[in-house]
Amino acid sequence: MSGFEFFSFPPGPELAPFVETIWGVRGAAHFSTEAVLPNGAVELMVNFGPVQAVVGHGDQELHATYRRSWLSGLHDRRLVHSAENGADHIAVRFRPGGAHAFLDLRMDEVSNQVLELDLLIGSEAAALRDRLGALPSDRARAAELETWLLGRRRVHSSFSTVRRATEMLRDGGAHRAPVAEVCERLGLSNKHLVEQFRRVVGLPPKVVGRIERFQGVISACRGRAEVDWLDLAHRFGYADQSHLIREFRRLGSVTPSHFLAHRTPDESHVVVG
Numbered sequence: 001m002s003g004f005e006f007f008s009f010p011p012g013p014e015l016a017p018f019v020e021t022i023w024g025v026r027g028a029a030h031f032s033t034e035a036v037l038p039n040g041a042v043e044l045m046v047n048f049g050p051v052q053a054v055v056g057h058g059d060q061e062l063h064a065t066y067r068r069s070w071l072s073g074l075h076d077r078r079l080v081h082s083a084e085n086g087a088d089h090i091a092v093r094f095r096p097g098g099a100h101a102f103l104d105l106r107m108d109e110v111s112n113q114v115l116e117l118d119l120l121i122g123s124e125a126a127a128l129r130d131r132l133g134a135l136p137s138d139r140a141r142a143a144e145l146e147t148w149l150l151g152r153r154r155v156h157s158s159f160s161t162v163r164r165a166t167e168m169l170r171d172g173g174a175h176r177a178p179v180a181e182v183c184e185r186l187g188l189s190n191k192h193l194v195e196q197f198r199r200v201v202g203l204p205p206k207v208v209g210r211i212e213r214f215q216g217v218i219s220a221c222r223g224r225a226e227v228d229w230l231d232l233a234h235r236f237g238y239a240d241q242s243h244l245i246r247e248f249r250r251l252g253s254v255t256p257s258h259f260l261a262h263r264t265p266d267e268s269h270v271v272v273g
Contacts, residue, residue, distance in 0.1 A: 003028045004087070006266075009142040015149060017163070018098030022142040028086035033272040034264060035078040037218070037252040040211045042099040042107065042202065043072045044117065046129050046145075049088025054114055056080030056272075059253055069117040069125050071103075073110035074202035076211065078252050080272055090132065090141050092149070096208060097162040097200045102152045107202035158196045161186060165193060166201070169209035176213065176237060179205050213237065214251050215268070217244065221260060222267050229256050 008023035010016070020041065026049065033055060046069045054064045058077035072079070074096075100107050103120060110120075117125035128148055132141045165186060168177040182205065183190050197205045216236050221227050233244040248256050254270055262271045 003030065007138050009139065012146055015146055018095055018101050018153075019149070020093045020095050020098075022090065022092055022145055024090035024138055024141075026086070026088040029083040031271045031273065032082065032084050033080055034083055035080045035252070035254070035270045035272050036075075037078050037214075037254075037259075037268050037270060038075050038211045039215055039268050040074065040096050040208065042074055042094045042110070044092040044094070044099070045070050045072065045089050046091070046117075046132055047089040048129075048133055050085035052085075052087065052089075053082040054079060055082050057112070064114065066114065066116060069129050070114055071099075071110060071117055071120060072114045073112060074107065074208075075112055076203060076207050076251065077112070078254075078270075079114070090138065090145065092145060095163075096166045097159055100200045101155045101159060102149055104154075106199045108198040111202040156200060158200055161188070162196055162200045165197070165205060166208065166212070169205060170212040170216070176209070179209065210247065211251065214247055217256075218259075218267055221263075225260075227256070227260060 004025050004027040006023070006025050008021045010021060011019040035056070045066075047067065052066045054062055054066070056062055057075075057079055062080075097107075105120065128145075131148075132144055135141050135144060165182050168182045168185065169179070170176065177185070179190065179193070183193050186193070188196075194204050197203065197208060201208055203211075213236050217232050220232055220235070229244060230241045233239075233241045236244075238244040238247065245255060248254055248259060252259065252270070254262075259270055263269065264271060
């Protein structure tokens with residue numbers, strides 16, 4: 001992946017509760033296709049380079065192209081895209097529930113989808129892309145994206161509840177709270193929490209918890225050439241190593257060993273071809 005130039009900028013304090021990072025990439029890869037594994041994030045992408053193509057979702061083959069700007073909703077299976085033509089784009093990676101503060105829609109309406117941004121926000125998408133394209137540097141583009149986001153921010157009252165629930169589902173390794181315990185600690189019914197997650201995050205809390213645990217395992221593999229999968233299974237609360245392997249297959253369509261051998265340097269992508 002040495003042909004890629006990657007950059008990222010942390011958001012300012014006003015956006016930090018909603019945005020994980022503003023990042024971008026340009027250049028060409030040594031592979032033709034890669035799979036983005038479920039990462040619990042909604043991403044907004046603005047493209048300045050070649051047309052991008054999604055060629056698979058989970059184990060299903062697709063052929064969808066994206067030219068200008070798009071929104072990738074929350075995914076519970078891998079997204080496979082072509083890397084043959086290279087890339088040149090800047091993106092906002094939202095924290096769970098964060099995108100809802102800037103988009104006037106239910107997030108479950110975009111889950112497991114990649115949609116052209118103009119379908120969601122109209123001509124504002126083209127105006128944003130034009131402004132960003134006229135700027136002289138990646139840092140200036142990131143600053144303009146922050147300004148644009150702050151102008152759109154409308155925080156729903158349930159965001160703080162969803163954020164607390166997500167932290168409970170994420171934290172603690174094997175001791176992370178199950179959904180029933182989260183509901184009890186927040187004083188909510190399961191039905192009410194599920195509805196809040198569908199509207200604000202995009203997927204039910206049980207699925208979000210699975211993705212967060214899966215990402216915990218991936219993070220624990222960072223920088224390691226060899227992994228004790230049984231130890232990781234116990235550390236992150238899987239019943240056994242077979243349970244961990246099944247989750248890799250269900251969420252990423254890969255085995256743990258295949259992931260380790262074919263991951264890209266950002267750790268959450270896997271080379272497919």
